Amino acid sequence: QVQLQQSGPGLVKPSQTLSLTCAISGDSVSSNSAAWNWIRQSPSRGLEWLGRTYYRSKWNNDYAVSVKSRMTINPDTSKNQFSLQLNSVTPEDTAVYYCAREGFTELNYYYYMDVWGKGTTVTVSS
């Protein structure tokens, strides 16, 4: 059974860097049949996909345009986990952050997020 365990601080000061980690059990961050996503939820924005990392002969990343200039998602194969770093945070980055595994069907490559972490509430405040 695949599980994702999130960790990271719940309070970040404005202009600083938000860092979260998602530890994977029951699967591999290097899997060729999965991608590893970050999503956040806030009252103002609802559910917002932030980005993902995945390995297909090489490492690939995709980011939402809204955060692309400030965000980095990194895999860590030695610890079987992946992380999110969001720079220069503002109060608008206050949200519940989720990591999620993305799988897909072998026929037609329908993608879906089937395993989620429990979420980390992050508040940006001085």
Add this chain to the structure above:
Amino acid sequence: DIQMTQSPSSLSASVGDRVTITCRASQSIGSYLNWYQHKQGKAPNLLIYAASSFQGGVPSRFSGSGSGTDFTLTISSLQPEDFATYYCQQSYNTPYTFGQGTKLEIK
């Protein structure tokens, strides 16, 4: 970005009712549509993928249909544990986008 619009945004219903939630995409997305159930304080739970395929362990009272731009999630007979917020999500391309959610409340 593909915009996803759900309706209604909230819905009051009783145990045993049949409920339908709709989701419309701003462009054709084929069957690249997923439905999630989200309860406060918990992780979202995948119900339906590829518009109409059941995720393992999901009760058969949940069903999904549609293709192109218009999709529906139907709960055939509401159970007490079904009161939650439901989201659609397109996986046609990145950035993945979600509907704004439909909050299902007890009447």
